[in-house]
Amino acid sequence: MFFKDVIGHEEIKQRLITSLQTGRISHAQLFSGDTGAGSLALALAFTQYLFCTGDKHEDACGVCPECKKMQKLIHPDLHFVFPVVKSAKIKTPISDEYINEWRSLLLKSLYIDMEEWLGAMGADENAQALIYTEESGNILRKLNLKSFESDYKVMIIWLPEKMKTECSNKLLKILEEPYPNTLFLLVTEHAEEIITTILSRTQRIKVPPLTQENIAKQLVLQKHLVRDSADQVAHVASGSWLRALRMLNETDESVYNQEKFVQMMRLCWERKMLPVNEFVNELASLGREKQKSFLMHCIRMLRENFVRNFGIEKIVYMTEREKTFSTRFSPYVHEGNIIPLFDEFERAYSDIIRNGNGKIIFTDLCIKVMQNIRP
Ligand SMILES: [Zn+2]
Incomplete structure (x- = not known):
């Protein structure tokens, strides 16, 4: 040490x-x-x-x-x-x-x-x-x-x-x-x-938080990244070496969370209750830590898409995978719905912490997303 x-x-x-x-x-x-x-x-x-x-x-x-x-x-x-x-x-x-x-x-x-x-x-x-x-x-x-x-x-x-x-x-x-x-x-x-x-x-x-320069340098030194990719990872890691490491081996969990986020947004856009219900059942069957991690991921994605919608690429923190979806999705996160969306996801998060019923929480959340994403 x-x-x-x-x-x-x-x-x-x-x-x-x-x-x-x-x-x-x-x-x-x-x-x-x-x-x-x-x-x-x-x-x-x-x-x-x-x-x-x-x-x-x-x-x-x-x-x-x-x-x-x-x-x-x-x-x-x-x-x-x-x-x-x-x-x-x-x-x-x-x-x-x-x-x-x-x-x-x-x-x-x-x-x-x-x-x-x-x-x-x-x-x-x-x-x-x-x-x-x-x-x-x-x-x-x-x-x-x-x-x-x-x-x-x-x-x-x-x-x-x-x-x-x-x-x-x-x-x-x-x-x-x-x-x-x-x-x-x-x-x-x-x-x-x-x-x-x-x-x-x-x-x-x-x-x-660490500076982007600190993290990028360390990635080059320790993980032998070329400077360009090191800069990209360091940017998204936003001050945390731990986050940078996790991004390097994009974990199964982060891939899963993004997959579910995409699925949730699509289902809510289409407003098909039966598939939404199946989706809710899947989320409800996850452990509490996984549910929390999923909700945190959604909150982060909403923020990033909102910022991207404003065209401020420099302060958008997304992986390549996340950016791909965001290209078409970001226009739907705007001043008119960002606050209610944040509120709903945050409420779901604190209800999960308080041991609330997953099925009810995620059903409510999906309904709120439907109302806000496509009024
Ligand atoms: Zn000594």
Whole structure:
């Protein structure tokens, strides 16, 4: 986990390095931004730099014993807290029970998100991963351990917004009375969902989306793309390295989502209720995560088609496959219907999250699309 493995963010890296060199490290820091842009990667690289006892200037040395342990994520002074799922075997799960899955996922890539993490835990796609109340006891126990080898103990909390209230309250107490030489690195995607009392006790490090240039360069370097294609992918990836990687191997899921989006728009245009009904049955039979992913895809496609309809190609983020359909479809997404369409898809999305009945939600949605796409 070196700074050099983290794409872009040179200014943040420099700030972190300087904070250690000048001995002005805040005991609780909040890395806030899209994990696809590298917030977790930054926290990990900073931790290795902190632990490194070798010759370090702009990056950890990579050869000292501390670095060796960090590179396998088995440093005894590094502790992780992250959302986990309940299973038949584990009723009150804590992070430690999934530490092997966590390590092997991160050793493959420092750019992860909830979708990948659920997959790595072997979780049902409908599962909700949370940081449960039981975790707080575990956090306290770890903080009371003496640090083994380093001057510092580091606790990385990934997605603190997924913390149950009871656990947040205990964490707050801990943050109020900092433990000596203990560093909390919180990595969030939705800072606005964290309780404000915790927010106010952390130093915020905003991790912005990556620049198109950052991503394109990395694609050329690491994936050996020619510059033209790298630029195209980087453009659509809009700031997320994770998204860029996913586009490279356009996943089965994204192809499926686009297929269904096309089908939905055609069926609604034709207003044939029987095929619409069959289509709704298919969507309703998908797992909740797949339904959410489909709806997110639709919302993105509506946005892109609307923008394209305005002729602003430069800010249209579509793959070649998506563009093909969009050529004929985009004129039908305009000022007259974009807001109601957004509203309907967003409502469907939040109803799905609340465990609503898929058949009813998707039937209603199709009817609303019919009314709006061809009044
Ligand atoms: Zn080192």
